Amino acid sequence: MSLLDIQDYRLAFDTFDGTLHVLDGIDLSLEAGETLGIVGETGCGKSVLARSLLRLNPEPPARVVSGSILFEGEDVLHLPERAMRRLRGRRVAMVFQDPVSYLNPLLAIGTQMEDAIRGQESALGKSRRPRSAIRAQAAELLASVGLPEPQRLLASHPHQLSGGMRQRVLIAMALAGNPALLVADEPTTALDVTVQAQVLALIAGLVKERGLALMLISHDLGVVAASCARVAVMYAGTVVEEAPTAALLANPRHPYAQGLIAAVPDLDNPAHKPRGIPGSIPNLMTPPTGCRFNPRCTLATDICRSDKPMLRELAPAHRVACHHAQP
Amino acid sequence: MFLYLLRRFALAGLMLFGLVCLTFIIANIAPADPAALAAGPDAGRSQIEQARREYGLDKPLPEQFLRYVTDLAHGEFGRSVASGRSVGRDLARYFPATLELCLVAMTIGLIAGISLGMLSALFKDSWLDHITRIFAVSGIALPPFWFGLLLQLGFAVWLGWLPTSGRIGVSTEPPDPITGLLLVDSLLRGDGALFGQSLSHILLPAIVLSLPCLASILRVNRSEMVEALRADYITAARAHGVAPWRLVTVHALKNAMLPTLAIIGLRWGWMMSSTVLVETVFDWPGTGLYAVSSAIAGDFKPVMGVTLIVGLNFMLVNLVVDLLYGVLDPRLRDA
Numbered sequence: 001m002s003l004l005d006i007q008d009y010r011l012a013f014d015t016f017d018g019t020l021h022v023l024d025g026i027d028l029s030l031e032a033g034e035t036l037g038i039v040g041e042t043g044c045g046k047s048v049l050a051r052s053l054l055r056l057n058p059e060p061p062a063r064v065v066s067g068s069i070l071f072e073g074e075d076v077l078h079l080p081e082r083a084m085r086r087l088r089g090r091r092v093a094m095v096f097q098d099p100v101s102y103l104n105p106l107l108a109i110g111t112q113m114e115d116a117i118r119g120q121e122s123a124l125g126k127s128r129r130p131r132s133a134i135r136a137q138a139a140e141l142l143a144s145v146g147l148p149e150p151q152r153l154l155a156s157h158p159h160q161l162s163g164g165m166r167q168r169v170l171i172a173m174a175l176a177g178n179p180a181l182l183v184a185d186e187p188t189t190a191l192d193v194t195v196q197a198q199v200l201a202l203i204a205g206l207v208k209e210r211g212l213a214l215m216l217i218s219h220d221l222g223v224v225a226a227s228c229a230r231v232a233v234m235y236a237g238t239v240v241e242e243a244p245t246a247a248l249l250a251n252p253r254h255p256y257a258q259g260l261i262a263a264v265p266d267l268d269n270p271a272h273k274p275r276g277i278p279g280s281i282p283n284l285m286t287p288p289t290g291c292r293f294n295p296r297c298t299l300a301t302d303i304c305r306s307d308k309p310m311l312r313e314l315a316p317a318h319r320v321a322c323h324h325a326q327p
Numbered sequence: 328m329f330l331y332l333l334r335r336f337a338l339a340g341l342m343l344f345g346l347v348c349l350t351f352i353i354a355n356i357a358p359a360d361p362a363a364l365a366a367g368p369d370a371g372r373s374q375i376e377q378a379r380r381e382y383g384l385d386k387p388l389p390e391q392f393l394r395y396v397t398d399l400a401h402g403e404f405g406r407s408v409a410s411g412r413s414v415g416r417d418l419a420r421y422f423p424a425t426l427e428l429c430l431v432a433m434t435i436g437l438i439a440g441i442s443l444g445m446l447s448a449l450f451k452d453s454w455l456d457h458i459t460r461i462f463a464v465s466g467i468a469l470p471p472f473w474f475g476l477l478l479q480l481g482f483a484v485w486l487g488w489l490p491t492s493g494r495i496g497v498s499t500e501p502p503d504p505i506t507g508l509l510l511v512d513s514l515l516r517g518d519g520a521l522f523g524q525s526l527s528h529i530l531l532p533a534i535v536l537s538l539p540c541l542a543s544i545l546r547v548n549r550s551e552m553v554e555a556l557r558a559d560y561i562t563a564a565r566a567h568g569v570a571p572w573r574l575v576t577v578h579a580l581k582n583a584m585l586p587t588l589a590i591i592g593l594r595w596g597w598m599m600s601s602t603v604l605v606e607t608v609f610d611w612p613g614t615g616l617y618a619v620s621s622a623i624a625g626d627f628k629p630v631m632g633v634t635l636i637v638g639l640n641f642m643l644v645n646l647v648v649d650l651l652y653g654v655l656d657p658r659l660r661d662a
Contacts, residue, residue, distance in 0.1 A: 089568030101559040116567035157657040
């Protein structure tokens with residue numbers, strides 16, 4: 001049994017103007033201790049997918065259309081809220097994009113960590129531990145992500161910390177329940193470049209040390225390539241290609257994945273001019289029929305406009321959803 | 328934080344001076360002649376002139392103002408020209424009644440407004456949300472005298488549960504004041520019966536007075552809560568496993584309380600200065616009635632006294648509100 005198994009997951013957002021078909025038949029799985037990167041443009045549904053694992057998308061407007069998300073064999077989509085609370089932070093933890101807005105500005109770091117630890121323990125029906133024990137655990141967590149003076153940090157408020165420190169605090173909070181899966185949603189996007197590398201190294205270290213499974217969401221291929229063994233490329237709510245990172249970078253099969261990689265500038269070879277992908281992402285209220293990439297694809301034929309391509313395994317562990325991809 | 332406090336206090340001092348100037352100016356540009364009032368309806372010109380000298384009204388305005396300010400500094404509000412009584416002593420009698428009424432009304436407004444606002448945000452667009460919305464709109468729209476009469480009819484006349492008017496029963500001897508607030512005094516004396524009696528008397532007028540305040544606290548708190556519940560830090564706290572109850576009552580509410588606090592401060596001032604209708608309907612011996620009856624008689628010292636004391640109270644409350652901002656928001660403390 002996989003740690004995480006997403007099957008034919010479809011999610012829609014009911015808005016005032018109409019229904020957005022945000023995720024359209026996602027199939028992905030993740031083994032314990034495995035690292036998976038998810039790349040795609042802004043608006044391709046990768047963050048929505050990440051939040052689905054903990055059912056954090058507010059319903060309404062979000063509505064599950066079909067499919068299942070099995071985590072350790074349990075379908076997250078049909079768990080009652082009470083059971084969901086046993087997962088949140090405890091089995092699946094999440095790190096977010098912008099550490100400024102994801103920390104409560106009015107509560108001390110210590111209070112926020114304490115509340116997370118207490119909430120997780122009460123969801124498991126554990127008896128209430130004394131405050132000092134919880135504070136000690138929180139300080140230990142802060143120290144484990146390389147933050148100095150954890151005691152003083154517990155008493156400080158988010159606005160007193162730098163962006164990098166805040167992201168470390170959020171990572172420490174995510175580790176509080178000793179989760180099996182860490183979902184990192186663009187964890188470095190809002191940070192300075194130098195801090196980005198530190199945070200990525202921290203996450204990679206924790207994954208190795210604790211044997212965590214990692215789902216890293218990013219629009220930056222470089223970030224994913226550096227920290228994940230496997231990559232899934234998403235386009236407009238579908239997974240178009242999934243492969244070991246090296247295989248995908250060396251030999252992308254899907255036209256969209258090829259376009260993404262061609263768009264990355266090559267610093268060692270200045271003669272290489274990065275190329276963009278013509279067109280823009282489709283309106284998800286009226287997505288293209290068949291393959292959602294067909295209006296922008298140079299290879300598109302009639303079948304691309306009528307039939308949705310399924311993920312096919314073209315090489316070992318290398319799956320592509322394209323009618324024209326050859327083994 | 329120290330600088331923040333200093334600035335707040337300096338501002339309050341300036342406002343106080345402005346208030347003193349304003350009351351003096353308003354009293355002096357009003358068309359009524361206080362000397363004629365003091366001398367009585369049948370007084371001749373010479374008697375009026377004598378009264379004018381007696382009250383110092385013949386002096387040039389700057390001198391009158393100086394005397395007004397020095398008197399105030401000594402806690403002297405002057406004498407009512409109609410009754411000849413000391414305004415300060417009158418205020419000591421009437422102000423606690425109004426203060427008590429407003430305190431109880433504000434307590435009702437705070438508890439009901441915040442909890443209903445929180446609930447309607449949590450169950451946004453449900454029937455509960457719609458009911459509180461209708462309730463809030465009518466709370467602002469209903470004329471207080473009409474609503475007060477309705478409550479009197481229902482709870483006092485038909486059901487007979489609560490008394491119609493006054494602070495305590497007519498046959499009860501009012502106790503010597505300690506604070507002047509009957510609820511507090513009766514507790515200090517350990518007099519349970521008196522406490523029950525004052526509570527039953529204050530309930531209806533306080534409910535009527537609290538309604539507009541409750542309604543606006545409810546609406547502001549609701550919209551702020553809706554926004555706070557959508558915030559990224561709430562999503563993150565949920566993902567980290569914070570218990571739902573704690574999430575709403577601490578993580579979201581604390582953020583929603585910042586704007587709500589501003590409304591509470593404003594509403595307090597509004598409430599203190601608009602008690603007259605409620606005091607009339609419930610025959611409540613407070614400053615609203617005192618000020619209006621004096622104003623109608625053209626007797627300006629009591630009006631100036633009430634304006635000053637209500638204004639001062641409003642300033643103090645807003646100072647407390649500013650301090651509470653600092654307590655709630657750590658960013659302000661460090662600024």
